[in-house]
Amino acid sequence: GENVEQHPSTLSVQEGDSAVIKCTYSDSASNYFPWYKQELGKGPQLIIDIRSNVGEKKDQRIAVTLNKTAKHFSLHITETQPEDSAVYFCAASSVAGSQGNLIFGKGTKLSVKP
Amino acid sequence: AAGVIQSPRHLIKEKRETATLKCYPIPRHDTVYWYQQGPGQDPQFLISFYEKMQSDKGSIPDRFSAQQFSDYHSELNMSSLELGDSALYFCASSFGPQYNSPLHFGNGTRLTVT
Numbered sequence: 001g002e003n004v005e006q007h008p009s010t011l012s013v014q015e016g017d018s019a020v021i022k023c024t025y026s027d028s029a030s031n032y033f034p035w036y037k038q039e040l041g042k043g044p045q046l047i048i049d050i051r052s053n054v055g056e057k058k059d060q061r062i063a064v065t066l067n068k069t070a071k072h073f074s075l076h077i078t079e080t081q082p083e084d085s086a087v088y089f090c091a092a093s094s095v096a097g098s099q100g101n102l103i104f105g106k107g108t109k110l111s112v113k114p
Numbered sequence: 115a116a117g118v119i120q121s122p123r124h125l126i127k128e129k130r131e132t133a134t135l136k137c138y139p140i141p142r143h144d145t146v147y148w149y150q151q152g153p154g155q156d157p158q159f160l161i162s163f164y165e166k167m168q169s170d171k172g173s174i175p176d177r178f179s180a181q182q183f184s185d186y187h188s189e190l191n192m193s194s195l196e197l198g199d200s201a202l203y204f205c206a207s208s209f210g211p212q213y214n215s216p217l218h219f220g221n222g223t224r225l226t227v228t
Binding site for chain 2: 041044049089103
């Protein structure tokens with residue numbers, strides 16, 4: 001089955017700096033890769049996703065890149081702000097897996113210092 | 115915009131008791147998913163339903179069961195509760211069961227078993 005590894009587990013940056021979180025996956029059939037942001041006491045919130053027919057996707061300060069050959073994908077946050085502080089999860093899913101059966105990484109706790 | 119509604123937000127039960135968690139998906143979403151998240155852990159997929167039929171099963175214990183009703187809301191029934199069942203339980207919904215249909219999570223039910 002699919003296995004998703006996420007690094008780093010914790011990340012501390014200064015406000016205004018960029019943050020990068022990386023994930024690798026094992027199942028070459030995976031072709032949907034969402035990223036979730038989870039704040040304390042709340043459920044995971046979808047912030048961006050990418051499908052395997054796209055190499056990069058950007059939404060304002062957030063971008064995701066996908067390298068299918070190497071089986072890894074990354075989240076880039078530019079001009080970080082204190083409100084970006086949260087736990088970020090990457091996930092992978094495939095049509096060969098099952099409907100919506102997302103396999104999550106272990107999460108990255110991002111701290112943005114003012 | 116309407117989000118996924120879960121109730122109750124908090125639930126305290128004793129060992130061997132039963133618990134019922136409820137989930138109301140985003141309007142027009144026909145697919146619901148249940149996830150379990152232990153402290154400091156990533157969400158683990160339990161079970162999903164599409165159009166009131168079970169569509170996939172993950173690491174759901176035999177003591178747990180779930181169903182989706184005609185109005186698309188779902189309930190997770192947990193019996194013979196154990197201390198290890200203490201966790202956050204999230205429901206997510208999507209429009210359609212496609213593997214790459216974005217999942218939107220509720221804010222969860224925190225279950226504490228004493």
